[in-house]
Amino acid sequence: MPIISAFCKKGGVGKTTFLGYLAHYHATQGKTVLVISADDQNSIFKIFGVDNFVNDRDDDFFEHLLVGEKQPQDITFEARINMYLMKTLNTDRLSLNLTLKRSEEKHLRQIIESFNQYFDYIFIDFPPSSSRLSEILLDISQSILIVVGLDTLGLQGFSNTIQYFVDTDIDLAKIKYVVPVGYIKGRRAPIKCLKDLKDQAKMLTPNAIITTPVKDKAEIKNIQTEGISIFDNQPMKDRFHQKNFDEIKKDLISIFKEINLD
Ligand SMILES: Nc1ncnc2c1ncn2[C@@H]1O[C@H](COP(=O)(O)OP(=O)(O)O)[C@@H](O)[C@H]1O
Numbered sequence: 099m100p101i102i103s104a105f106c107k108k109g110g111v112g113k114t115t116f117l118g119y120l121a122h123y124h125a126t127q128g129k130t131v132l133v134i135s136a137d138d139q140n141s142i143f144k145i146f147g148v149d150n151f152v153n154d155r156d157d158d159f160f161e162h163l164l165v166g167e168k169q170p171q172d173i174t175f176e177a178r179i180n181m182y183l184m185k186t187l188n189t190d191r192l193s194l195n196l197t198l199k200r201s202e203e204k205h206l207r208q209i210i211e212s213f214n215q216y217f218d219y220i221f222i223d224f225p226p227s228s229s230r231l232s233e234i235l236l237d238i239s240q241s242i243l244i245v246v247g248l249d250t251l252g253l254q255g256f257s258n259t260i261q262y263f264v265d266t267d268i269d270l271a272k273i274k275y276v277v278p279v280g281y282i283k284g285r286r287a288p289i290k291c292l293k294d295l296k297d298q299a300k301m302l303t304p305n306a307i308i309t310t311p312v313k314d315k316a317e318i319k320n321i322q323t324e325g326i327s328i329f330d331n332q333p334m335k336d337r338f339h340q341k342n343f344d345e346i347k348k349d350l351i352s353i354f355k356e357i358n359l360d
């Protein structure tokens with residue numbers, strides 16, 4: 099059961115979107131997947147239009163698993179066929195506990211490893227902030243995808259991320275892919291950023307594969323506000339253009355095929 103994480107120390111670059119669609123795509127291919135949201139904002143739930151799950155049961159904390167007050171199924175929701183989402187809340191408090199008590203850290207690792215029997219893949223969605231919880235979850239990941247926005251701040255986010263890995267002693271070799279997001283054909287700035295990113299990655303993460311960049315597509319934002327996933331097999335509403343969606347889907351699938359999860 100490989101654990102795949104999407105991380106970057108910069109918010110709003112498209113981590114949750116990319117990871118969510120990657121997970122949903124594999125679910126549509128017959129795999130059973132779990133997405134653990136390590137982000138208190140739980141925005142993965144919004145992307146799939148199921149944020150009522152988060153709001154309705156706001157007393158469900160990931161830390162309850164640790165003390166045995168809750169079972170995994172109590173904080174897991176089937177958002178789509180074969181795709182489950184697990185929320186967290188109060189991760190700062192959880193992080194503090196993990197910092198103070200080594201036994202809790204061990205227990206957390208064991209709990210996640212025990213999911214092995216239920217899922218083909220576990221995906222973890224991170225907040226841009228870092229905490230002891232993030233360190234542990236990154237450490238148990240087999241593959242980490244660094245999602246990088248193709249602008250100056252995005253590039254800064256990439257180098258900050260590498261710095262963070264070095265500072266916290268997380269193995270840089272776990273970074274298997276760098277995923278650039280925000281490519282606009284014919285626009286000079288993102289093309290230049292992509293080139294700079296490739297130069298930086300060659301130095302900092304020489305073993306990571308840089309995927310084909312994800313295009314900047316306003317339609318993604320639009321369907322997310324409706325709670326529709328690009329991999330939902332339903333005709334798009336009239337005000338969305340089916341052709342655009344088919345194109346986004348095709349581009350994403352070809353990028354997903356560059357990523358070996360196993
Ligand atoms: N390829 C894309 N093109 C255009 N907008 C995107 C793309 N990917 C994500 N977005 C939008 O950008 C915003 C931030 O995306 P999100 O995945 O939540 O980023 P992060 O998890 O890094 O904070 C969201 O409104 C999302 O709809």
Ligand SMILES: [Mg+2]
Binds near residue numbers: 113137141223224225
């Ligand atoms: Mg996010």
